[in-house]
Amino acid sequence: MTRTGPFKGRTISVVNDFSLDEQRYLYRKTRELKEAALSGSDVSKFRINDLDYQVYLIFMENSTRTRESFRNAGKFLGARVNVFDAATSSFNKNESITDAVKMLFGYSGESCFVLRTKLEGVCTWLDEAFTEYAQITGKPKPSFINAGDGKHEHPTQEFLDEFSFLEQLGWNEDHIHIAMVGDLYHGRTVHSKADGLRIFRNVEVDLIAPELLSMPSYYVEKMKANGFQVRIFDSIEEYLAQARVAPIWYFTRLQLERMGEAVLERTPYLRQAVTFRKDFLGKLPDGCRFYHPLPRDRNFPTIPFFLDELPLNGWDGQSINGYWTRITEIAMLAGRIGEDFEGEHARRPKFVDDFVHEAQAQEKRKPEYKVGIKPVEEGIVIDHIATGKPVGEIWDTIDAVRKILKLDVRSSHGVYHSNRGPDIFKGIISLPDIISFGEKDLKKLAAIAPGCTLNLIRHAHVAKKYRLSMPPRIYGFDEISCKNENCISFPANNEGVLTEFIRKGETTFVCKYCEREHKFRDIWDV
Template identity: 45%
Template sequence: LDEFTFLEKLEGNRDSIHIALIGDLFHGRTVHSKVQGLQIFDKVQVDLVAPKPLSLPGHYIREMEQLGYNVRIFESIEAYLNQNTIADIWYFTRPQLERMGDDILKSADSLRDKITFKREYMEKLPQGTTFYHPLPRHKEHPTIPSFLDTTALNGWEEQSANGKLIRIILLGLVAGKLGSDFKPLSNPPQQRTRSFIEEIPIDENRPVKRYTEGINPVSNGIVIDHICRGDNRRDIRDHTARIINVMELFGKGGEWITASREDKKMMKGIIFRPEREELSPSEINKLSAIAPGATLNIIKKSRVVKKLRLHMPPKVYNLDSISCSNPDCISHPAHCENVPPEFINTSGNTLRCAYCEKEHTFKEIWK
């Protein structure tokens, strides 16, 4: 709907678009959809206008930049208008402050002020500027005040009218009344998802690597190596203890902090569990989420018979020992909503809550 409306303003020209996204960029789903939606244009410049508590989550900004968008960030409309390159398409979203907890509500007036258009700003707008808004506006505190309704800036009424047309087309497609002449690709591309558990071939010609617990060699069991490689000793020790607790690796064995063979200045953690049976697939999946980058070695008769390098899974969920750290998230235990936590791997070992979109390191989601 929105992209269709933008195309109307640009008379169907897809060469470029310069758009300002203003308001509650943190919660606004229509804003989040612009990350993908604006790809219909060859060149995209996006100006994000919002105070920090309402700013667009970082993973969306990174995705925009990866798509080649030119992204700029401003904390208020006033700051945005005090520079020379101003978009002629403004897209407002209603601030959803009620979703952000008591601390944010205390500064609600100040936050609204930074994203509300004022009469004195009119003279600073480029000629031909149009405002859009996914209605309804807030009755008491509209970011687009009613005095703009009868001005040439009003593009939200046409945007709303386009909604009817778009829905007619969508319903026609769903009902099979339209699109019968569409021919899909005969061989659609196959999307491959890289496995997050990588089996490393065992080179039989290499000298046998012996793991020892103290002075005694590990004859049978498991060794988790390369834990938090490169972190400081305290962090390695703390997270190693967390792994033992979450994975219930209690009993016989030990854990060390030692230098990497490749780089003596690089520290890592190791957990030894002699006589521990091989982990189940679900346990290995769980270990991948709590110890990405580690290596799981299966030892039998003093030889490593299987070596698995662990990477962060694309999604972490259905685990009792994880929790979002945002106290205002619906999945937070304090709300007693019985909403199971779920995290999406956005990049590397960064995890985003599927509900409130707060980003965490992989260490931060574990209770």
């Protein structure tokens, strides 16, 4: 059977690895598969039926539903399924994730790796690393599926959740009103909804959690940026005291294993705030359904067991939908289906590193270009450092430039008035006798002190001038690091992944792997 579909070799690391059109295709094909299978119709067009196609399950955190649904999905498809036992593997000998996957990749033909890890951004990194490695080995690039990475994302759970919501809503994508209840801080399944719910044209989200378990502001702001209407409540009781109650509720358990001691001390109060009670039943709208990614804590379930036999129970069907959606996902990545896809594919961002611009040099000598009182005859002057910023920040930036560029040479620096106004200041560093500045150092300077100018002084005149703007991304420097200790690029994790930041706002950068936001000054290790 041919496997040449357009999704072949793709990776699902985050929800946005599939465009909205691709997500809708996934849901449409899953509906088609599920209805055909349950009615006894032919489903052969979904099957791979090729034992040379290998599905590796690498679960470095415990899982039942996700692992078993993927295992059974692989069996349904007729692929070879390999369950990699992380507990007894070479991970216990401090082998990196990349080296372990390279070893398994070497033993297989075409392959798909399904990974659950404590480290965040693993699949994004592996997809990048194996694009080049596959070319070196002459083998087809493998696909990677993120089955949950730390507190970051769980895209395949999100896809099965959205499929379940669509089922309840009769496949109507016009509007959804959903309440998210429980541990919204640690719950990666609710974090993924900041993007996953975009398949609906109008989205209302009610966040129900005490402050200690509240949704991180990053995801709240992302929801608002995506056009969602967001309301916030401290408890179910408070939420039900108002009139507009959602017909879809999404519960998460309290992830005690991820909480610090200060939070654990308040566990009884936290549980009470997000656990449903019998006396709440009469306050729910008609046709209401409850969902939960499972498992429930059998001792303290946020959805108590008395609800199991009521029409509110949407979580059992939701769990089964994981099997159907994951069959479709692997079939897409294996190239078995997708030829009938129509729409826009997800596009990776392209960056143009054109943040260094040569400007017209001035003929006149500039009086500030001096060491002490002696003008610079030959050398380099870095001007307009942090212009307009508070004086303390200008000094900090000067210090960062000197440390990171290792400018421990005879020189001078200071804070001066700018010609932009009497209350506007700027920093200047004068470096006599330095007659060259490498391209990497120029890019590094642009990343440390965007907005500055670099002047090459020859015979006491400006021979060349470069204006440096804020770069679209910052990467390849030893002096930067993601400050998320669970990120695969965090130095102490020893995975050999170089940090890369992508600019999001004027002074905000996002880690390429874990998507943690950083202020510009925070990315530097000085």
